Amino acid sequence: MAFFVSTFILLVTVAMANLLAQWVPISKNYLALGAGIVGALIPSLNQLVLPFENDIFMMLILAPLLFFEGQVTPMVKVSKGIPSILGTAFILAIVSAIVVTVGVHQGFAVGLPLALVMVAISTPTDATAFESVITGRKISQRLGDQLKMESLFNDATGLILLQAGLIWVKTSEFSFGQNLVKLLVSALGGALVGGILAVVFMIFRQALVRTEGNVISSQTLVYLLTPIIIYLVAERLDVSGIIAVVVAGLIHNGEANSSRFTAPRQMYLGTQLMNFSSEILNGGVFVILGISLERIVQSQHQKMFQSLDWLWLGLVIYGGLLICRLVYAYGFAMKRQWLNSWVFALGGVHGTVTLAMTFSIAGMVSTFWFRQVILVETVVIVLSMLVPTILFRWLLPRDGDALVKDEILARIRQEMTAVGIQRVQELDLPAAVKRLVIYDLQDQTKTNPLRSYLRRWRGIISHREAINFLQSRDQRWAMMQAFASERAFLAEQARQHVVDVALLHDVYTEVLMSEALVVDPYSRMV
Template sequence: MNLLISTFIIFVVVALSNLIARYFPKFPNTYINLIAGILIGFFPAIDHLILPFHNDVFMILILAPLLFFEGQVTPVLMIRKKVNSIIGTAVILALETAIVATLIINKIFVLGVPFALIIVAIITPTDATAFDSVVQGRKIQQTIQNVLKTESLFNDATGIVLLQAAILWLQTGHLKLVYNFAIFIKMVIGGAFIGMILAFLLVGVRQYFVRSANNVISSQTLIYLLTPFCIYFTAEKLGTSGIIAVVVAGLVHNSEINRSRFSSPRQVHFGIQMVNFTSRILNSFVFVILGINLKRIFTNNFQTILTSYGWLLVGFSIYVILTILRYFYGRLFIGDHKKLTALLFALGGVHGTVTLAMTFSVSSVLTSNQFTFVILVETVAILLSMVIPTIIFRFILPIDGDDRIKDSQLNYLRRGMVEAGIKRVKQMHLEPVVQASVIYDLEDQVQKNNLRRFFKQWQSVTTEKKALTVLQSVDRRRALMYAFDAQREYLYDLANQHMINSDYIYEVYSEILLSEALVLDPKNQML
């Protein structure tokens, strides 16, 4: 019950913060979520209803589906072409930076090597969603975006293995390189194998039913939703990486959709919309959780914060060291090897809630003072990795003017198609009440109707005397079909003129098709 209440409150915060973010388009959406989470922590009546952060629950219920969906929208061919880059950033770079940063931190701050490695291993995983938030509204090379995305998909496993090795070293006093390397291979290769096999089995089962007369969309959707949880749980129980397993499973499902999208269009369309919706909600959910816990961390450790600044120096030093190491790696191995490319790659190593989850996972193996120190250090590193790139990117990256052009052209296309549709309707011989109803529907495509007109139309469909008759409803449907035909013709003519980006035309064209589906679909029970 407490989990349900906690989840409900966070979902409400997500909904409200996303709405508020629309009023601040120049401010990253995830920052609004983060600030909302922090503010919630200042209301004791609400804060005490939200459960303490539990890393296992977070990894299974939030991170597993999120990584599964991110894997699903990543083309497999891109992964195959970038295998060397992925190994370089997610494994070699992670190991090199961990070793160098650990030794430097050990020498400067006289921390034990195992303890220093724990601190560095936790900050190893990067977060693609957090990176998207710091570059919002700015234009950045697609190559850099792809490198950072693939790195964040796979370097979580490296960080976890490093953390396990550091914990074992701290507990036993010995670093078992061969043993830990074997564990790493088992987790990565084993996780990939389990994810692939289970995904193929589940895809095979679902495709069998899709191609038979016994397909049930609700059951298929439920199986699909449970897939990341089952795969993550199975992989972890077998001692492999659940994170790698769900990412690989997502990649397998990407290929499935590409070659089965027309076998059951309703199911595929619903699945795509569900993935998009769930991904957006989970991304916002993650940053609300991060905000809530950052506030709790500073509140619970307020005395330590005031009496000692060692945690601040270590956190700042780790971030600087890792950024410098990433810069030199970028100069040598990333893209065109230019300074700007290397700087973007270095600053793109943004950290988020995976780091927070790994931080809480060591609470049982460290003393109270050690854990307090670690959690403050990681908090500093997380905040610096988000704030510094946000500021610097405002100076070195151009504003993404494509968004403004896109909005302008989409509005132009929508206005034109609505005018074409209304013109076609006015050429038909319709009863005034039917014509008014159809024109209202068409003008809704450009949000031209105000609340007064909406409630007037609402009254017309809820009052028996004002409701359309059966024949009038048939005429309205026929008129809408003719109007949609006119709108498609308008867009087709524009496409032939090659004056507007085809992607914008396709986007508006798809809106017409969706509108037409709402009118014609016999399974639509809302009409």
Template sequence: MLTTTIYSSTLMILIAVAVSNLLAQGFKKIAPTYINLLMGLLVGLVPITNATILSFNNEIFMTAIIAPLLFFEGQNTRVLMVRKKRLLILETAGSMAVALAIVVGLAVHVIGGIVWPLALIMAAISVPTDATALDSVTGGRKLPAQVGSLLRLEALFNDATGLIILQAGVLWYTSGQLALGKNLVAFLWSAGGGLVFGAAIAFVLMICRQALLRSRWNLASSQIIIYLMTPIVIYLLAEAMAMSGIIAVVSAGLVYNGEAQRSRFSEPRQFHLSVQLINLGSEILNSFVFVILGILLARIVTGYHAAPTTGHWLWIGLLVYSLGLVGRYIHGLAVKFMSRDALIFALGGVHGTVTLALALSISVLTAADNQLVLLVETVVIILSMLVPTVLLPHMLPANQAVPRAKLTKMRAEMVAAGLHQLTQLTLTPAVEASVTYDLRDQLRQTRLRSFLRQWRQSSWQPEIFTGDEALQERRALMQAFDAERQYLYELALTHQIASKCIYELYSEILLAESLVLDPANQTEV
């Protein structure tokens, strides 16, 4: 029964992810993250769909979703940048986070009338920030380079700080003693140990995989399995030794960043597959996270039971968020940001599912305290997303994107160059028709009726072309692709189109060529 429920929960969330991501394609002005969040709210508010979702399990969530996600984000971060900004990271993800927890906790205790341990718990839970959620609140605009990099580095490392402070608050809540010395030692062991342990295990695994890569024993499927299991294994081992699993997987990802830079051509197919898996995994996990956040928020709101203190949680949530905003602004000024950039840094401290996961992970609170913490953190999460969504688009410059109409025209002219090349060749009518269809298919404008005709032909005829015609088809496609690349090269020389757009189209042509030439990228015919 439990297994069936796990399957139904996973299936329902995956369906919600797929549908919300499709909807996001039709509402380009709304960040996909918000679409995911709204879909999660809908799933959580509808009794039938909500009943298919299991109760939240913090350990599974952190191990199966957050650990791989942070591992991928760590791998997309250059080690050199972390080394250069290590002191700034320590100040931001360490010192600032601790200072904010103390100040916010004290304010909640004094102004809000909340006992000190519970106030510290609330403050600690609001420490972790979410780099993924940050992308959804900028309105598609560009963050200042220094601010953006610091926000992303902070989000990689401050989860562990918040977790350690939370553990100190829980210990204080249950025992009545803060035990500063003990908590300081625990922090150093957790953060420092996690950093060294994650890097060490990742280094050993990297050496093993690279040795396999250079031997006759190399097999892509085994390599991929080892790679995908790495963050989960490292997280579980680190947590079992009372180290920070989060920092361990981040440091492991940083080690793998250097590996990817210098081994991408050893086995190109395998490397390309790994990159695609990282991109696909990151996209799915990010969407998964915000669908879950929406479901959890819906359950918190619908599960709230009114009490004489109704509204107390609302203004405490406002207090926690406001003080955090002010503290982040002051820190931005302290690290030599200009006033405007300091404000952007403050607004960029967006909270997401990790914050809520920490709130849901506490099992020692009384029912009333637990409900208060959940409601306060819900307010903090919502404010941290709504406020920058309103303000940041007015403070940030718009990205200089190439207009969609211009991109469409460029792609059409590229394909036209390939079609023109066909007129210079001597082809049989059948080959010419087939190649013309394939080239026009690059425009993504072929009619469904035309596709069905091609599908019927390829499905019912065992071999469409054999002998000379098969060779004709392959050579015709290669020469057409050459013409398309030449068009893009000449366009690049004019400096009228951003290089990124030209590289994107160029890479599409190279991938299409690999489908024609490389047996490993072809389906059986």
């Protein structure tokens, strides 16, 4: 029961943060982070949310999220970017971890094993957190893809480095060769397991969809459970579950593009569920991060002011990793372009994967060092989000297109709706039918006031606006005529390049979905 109550509170918090983001010019992820902090400050709510559980977080939130992110990533980008992925997710991560570990050891007299543990936890980057810090800013597609690919694959590197550090703490022995072999086995094994299982699921679902026994609800459940099953199997086989679900997502991207029209209803439902789940999981990640950070501050506030070693350690680790990223970008990735090199370096944002790895070492190191690590990683997470948010205001141009997009969409919808209404008025139909159809068309621009809606609603439930079968058929036919005119208008706008085609596609899709609601025999709303 406690799990469901905790989940309910998290979901409500995510919903409130997403709603608030429509009126506040701040990234919705930052609002979710703030909502989590505020929720944790309210004792009655805080006690209802369960403590952070690393295994549950990785299995139920991170695995599906990375699976969906992999699914929207074309395989061709991965195949072309393999050298970049190997360079950033593995070579850069390992070299920077070694350099910063030695620096922490020399500068703070921290043992090398514990220094490696702290640095390894700070190694993984977070694509979702990066999206938050560039909200409202323009970034090149190539650089954005490179940072996203890095974040998809470097989690495994961080986890292996962390395991090596923990073994070093326990046994006082460290073997670079053995740990490198383990990293390769974990990464390649995860890719192999994820690929094989994804292909098995794909063949099963594609074979089923081509039979009369296909059931959309069952297919959808299999799809949603796929990342969880693959993650659990990979972890059970002692390979990287993270890489397994990423590879599975990439394979499913190819499947979706190869069978879009075999079962359109199923494909559309799966796409909408993927988008919905991704948005909720992204918000949930930052709500959990906010709650966890506030709880860390509450539980560690006395120690925080006894010594500031945790603060200096956090600053050095973040600064050291940032410098390593800058040197790598300038010398290799960005070909001596200072601006892009700085953007790449600052783009190494850390988030909930770092937090999950922090809590995973509970009981594996002394209580003193566990508390120290928690505070250090909190500093790293906060700095990695705060510093680029500030500096990108000078390094990246403002995304002016995003500012006028809503205005352009509103104008297009108004002109399009006027065309549809004009078409209805030209038809030889009863006045009552025309009135109902025009009201529905005006809903496309959200111009019908709430009072008008309530009057329409009362008329429908009281049967005052009931129409007979012939009028209902005429209403459906009139709506189809109106939608056809609207689509023709949008097509002409696209042909003349009046506005960006992507914006027209956005509105065109809404018209198609509206028409589907009218003509779909399975729709129970008409």
